[in-house]
Amino acid sequence: MLIVLAGFPIYWMYDTAITPRDQLFTGQPLIPDVTRTPQIFDVFTSGVPLLQWLANSSIVAFCTTFLSLLLAVLAGYGLSRYRFHGRGVVGFILFATQMLPEALLIVPLYALFAGLGLLNGLVGLVLADTAFVMPVAVWIVKSAMDSIPYEIEEAARVDGCPRFVILLRIMLPLSAPSIAAAAVIMFFDAWNEYLFASTFIQDRDKWTASVGLSSFIGEFITPLSTVFSAAIVFTIPAIVFFLLVQRHIVSGLTAGSVKG
């Protein structure tokens, strides 16, 4: 049931993409005609800089993922292992940021970026996306590190391992599955992000794919086949990224370290 629910949009996207335009409004065939391929190449030749948009999206998604994971590993380790005053408060604030809707943040961020000259550029977008998605990553990494027994770290300290090496060589590999999962979430969030991208970026060739895609929906005509073909192209890099990371998402890495 869930698979059907989750799978239907994908099916519909594919079905729409391969159906000729005149058929779409007169009744789309439920069983896709598999002999037709999506008009993917039309999309590239239709005069829109789709490749440029995809590249922009990739840059933003990769940078956001990298930056938020870097911060999340450091912050997650600190939150998990160091007892300091206000630890609970920091944890709460992390959650609190997730309660604010994106739309609410956008006005102050816009003002801030306007002041810093970060508008209409990918750097600003990466920063905004990172700020928005990072708390989730921090939380995931912190939980993962919480579940690593203290004794492993203590053993490393006795063996003369400096703090940073403990983080890099022990904590990081042991929380790799969660970090990979967090990476997927970060990447997809940044890849799909629309509101920041559409507000901060004005130039057409700096658009991300999500903005570009929605620009197909014109005031008068909406070339559905083209939109959905482009949508397929849009999902492919995300799927590729997921497949790359997915093999790291295996559980039970800490198994065998301690008793019981």
Add this chain to the structure above:
Amino acid sequence: MPALTFSSVSKSFGSSEVISDFTAEIPDREFLVLLGPSGCGKSTMLRMIAGLIDISSGDLLFDGRRVNELEPRERNIAFVFQSYALYPHLTVRANIAFPLLMDRFRWWQHIPGIWSIERRRAMRLPEVARKVAEIAEIMELTPLLDRRPKTLSGGQRQRVALARALVRDPSIYLLDEPLSNLDAKLRSQMRIEISTMYQKVGKTFVYVTHDQVEAMTMGTRIVLLDGGIIQQQGTPTEIYERPANAFVARFIGSPAMNLIPVEVAHGGVRIPDAGILPVSDAPVAAGQSVTLGVRAEKIALAASGETDSTGTSRSSSASAPRRSWGSGSGMRRPRRSVPARCATSTTRASPVRSTSPSAIRARSA
């Protein structure tokens, strides 16, 4: 090879005091056993010696040098964790070699790529390879060297943990119940292995256990803890023969020492329903209630009417000077060669411990 000095070492977690006023002087090259029931603070004590947790108050000295603030690696110790704490993502070989690699660690190895290269190079160093092979041989781990901890049994993991700690050349060895998960045969074998190791390296060992057989056979010195308070410290023989109080008497020895509530009478103690057991020169006034402790192996059957028993005891409470109960002359020794004693302690909690060898022959009632 430091001598350890503890002066009033205490540890509290929040408001609960786990170790209180631990004072002891451990000479160089001792095999110190920290013995006590579960939850008495043995692991906590060991962690403080290692520097893994802070000492709440008091001082810890290695060879007269205060080490309270030193990091674990600056203390030059080896530690076997009760829960093994192996590195799950490394092979057995890499686990054992890890301390050796860390000895060679330089700051520029922080750079990820360089670390991998260095690690591979260091693993191939003949010195490292030799040491790993040697300790793996002793611990019977040679066939397992390329496996990961996940695929090992509890006992095998414990031996890896032991090997990782012993592979280096530290000045103090700290072991937290390293044999608790082994079967009887492997346990006695490893016991001998550790004792041999101790004799060979001639360093200070601190060994935590709740197993009195391990404590008695391996230790050169025992500190018995209960509820974070030292109950008694001394050599195994001292602790066995002169328990400082009823807790020690009950905890040490199998079967446990018989503790019988008696009343001091003239010329001995009155055992309820069994008459008077002659003990000369009672340390407390007649009429007082005390506890008489007798080791089972010191009791022999005798013909009815014959009460040929003699006990000697000596008070060891701080207030009372040591005083002998008359030692028996012309008594019959029990067949076992272990010297017997009777330990007593008054109900008012002033501990009384027995001293010179003596024998008691209790009348069969």
